[in-house]
Amino acid sequence: LTTSTPSSTSMFVLLKGATKEQAFKIGNEIAEAVTATNPKPVKLKFEKVYLPCVLQTKKRYVGYMYESLDQKEPVFDAKGIETVRRDGCPAVSKILERSIKLLFETRDISQVKQFVQRQCAKVLDGRASMQDLTFAKEYRGSGSYRPGACVPALELTRRMMAYDRRLEPRVGERVPYVVVYGLPGVPLIQLVRRPMEVLQEPALRLNATYYVTKQILPPLARMFQLIGVDVFSWYQELPRVSTRKNKHQNLIFIKSTTKKTHFIQILHNYRHHIHSNSAKLITVLRRRLGATSRGKNKTFKITRIKSEFYENYF
Template identity: 85%
Template sequence: VTTSLPYFIFNPLSMFVLLKGATKEQSFKIGQEIAEAVTATNPKPVKLKFEKVYLPCVLQTKKRYVGYMYETLEQKDPIFDAKGIETVRRDSCPAVSKILERSLKLLFETRDISLIKQYVQRQCMKLLEGKASIQDFIFAKEYRGSFSYKPGACVPALELTRKMLTYDRRSEPRVGERVPYVIIYGTPGVPLIQLVRRPVEVLQDPTLRLNATYYMTKQILPPLARIFSLIGIDVFSWYHELPRVSLPSSTCCSEHISWL
């Protein structure tokens, strides 16, 4: 394989070198040569450390990247390594991380966009049809104490705490405790904060249903779009291709027939 000239990409605290067309073996060899050459031109104890090879890799933005990592030439199986993206962040629900990670692994291993599309649409249909596990759609945000929020703050953890305190004054979470919640369907025009419910409420009340539209358009698809738009793929078009879904008549939601 003939490689092109190295292309240097600078990232805070690290530097990436793009070796277009290089194999894993060539990448380790060239990487070590670069490290030795740079170290030799600097006074001791300055040393450039060659850390690892990503094959393949996606650089989304500064401090946000993901790839299959090899730390030694002898390593046979790659390690899925991500920094700064939703697979390692805690500010969303587990479904976001799981779907994004699986989609990236399909991309790295197959390079087949049709397989990724089928997978994403299959997960969306499970949510629309009420077949998805509620555990994958639970958010958990830290409660900072009732006096730590500004008046009128629309914070899910605070909203749920207020509701719980109307029934039991002893039910206030500890400061720093993570409060779990989900988003349900509601009547048109209702603010999002009023669609926040505790998971146990949804499990106990058959008229409450996870807001599939919100989860897909605001949580699941945006992280996918940030990755796949880099290669010209519109993941939101996959969402618009989904068939009509009839919701149960007993379900309290903003629309009984969703065109998705």
């Protein structure tokens, strides 16, 4: 049960083993006793009963709320956790809320595990809706960010304005973006894309591993570790999902002493050939890299191999 003082400070009281009816009775008795022992206008107000309830940290809690003894159906009430926050993608809040409700209603952690694993597999298989995986962060204006700030809304705005300065969002407008696969070691800020870019460019794929391990599982872990459950172990139990679109597809690997940045730029510029005409891509890369390679120490070799490394990029 929760009570509050005139300064709007809430206090939770744990009543082990009490029913809803007993909690309301004890709560009213506590409020009356505390009010009677203090001079006016000090008054302790009994607010509501949570049954069940999870207290995560200060100002972060969730539970089924009853505001009166006659209330039959509880209200899902959450404060400070990802189900009510707007800084994540919708998939995070939906999966977390459904997982908590399953725990409250069934008291069976195995059902929660099955649900979470199904949702993770759905994201990894590419069956999740892009709308559920889209972030939307507020744009504060170009002059409101410190120099060198790595903010997705600012980064996308810069890219759009480089194409057309009239595309700058209004201050306070939310800029949608998603995260795609990229080369290992590439900063996350370089992997953000507008949803329309992903729809128009078949080579871009949503970074399912990032969404599962960095967005979906951490909020679940913070919640369920309170009852001794390791949510990340559920993810480790999932069968490894291949990100390969065609398991017989040959990919390109270049072993070269040419500068890595130069190679990546060439590979990026000609990435649209990777699925349509690999032989043509090899010819292009040989010509472009060969033009910059002179002497024995700058030779290069292009071969066809199967590599998950480049699949994650393309």
